[in-house]
Structures are given as structure tokens and as C-alpha cells.
Amino acid sequence: MTRGEAVDMVREHLAEELGIDAAQIAESSDLRDDLEADSLDLYTLLQEIEDRLGIKISDEKAAEIETVGQVVDMILAEQGGE
Numbered sequence: 001m002t003r004g005e006a007v008d009m010v011r012e013h014l015a016e017e018l019g020i021d022a023a024q025i026a027e028s029s030d031l032r033d034d035l036e037a038d039s040l041d042l043y044t045l046l047q048e049i050e051d052r053l054g055i056k057i058s059d060e061k062a063a064e065i066e067t068v069g070q071v072v073d074m075i076l077a078e079q080g081g082e
Helices: 003-018 039-053 059-065 066-081
Strands: none
Touching: 003 039, 003 066, 039 059, 039 066
């Protein structure tokens, strides 16, 4: 998976889950402050990523995630991508 594909996947999920325009979601967007995602939204996002990509995200890694870019970085690291 390329970085662009990972960004698109995260944007699409967040836009649908949070009811916002995907164009408003940047890699630098803070999940809680900018996008107003709560812990359930974040759990749902990470669960979707795990199910869709067949990866496991530890609770420790999940707790460190603050931005969309960090979600993308985690996806790529778990997949051994770019």
C-alpha cells in the first residue's frame, strides 16, 4: 500500500464516521482537536484498519496516535510499506 492509498483510506473512513468532507482532512489534522473524534471514533477507525488490512495494532501504539499522519505512518510500518 502506498502512502497515498493509506491517506485516502483513512480520510474516507473518517469522513463517513464523523460526517465531514474528506477534503477537510489533512495528514496534519489532529484527530481529537481538529476533527473532534472521540475515543469510540478512534477505536472504530483502528478496528476497520485491522480488519481491512489484516494487521494488529497494539493498545500502546493506538494510545500514541494523535494525527491522521500518525495513523498513516502506523499502517505503513505494520505493512512494511513506504
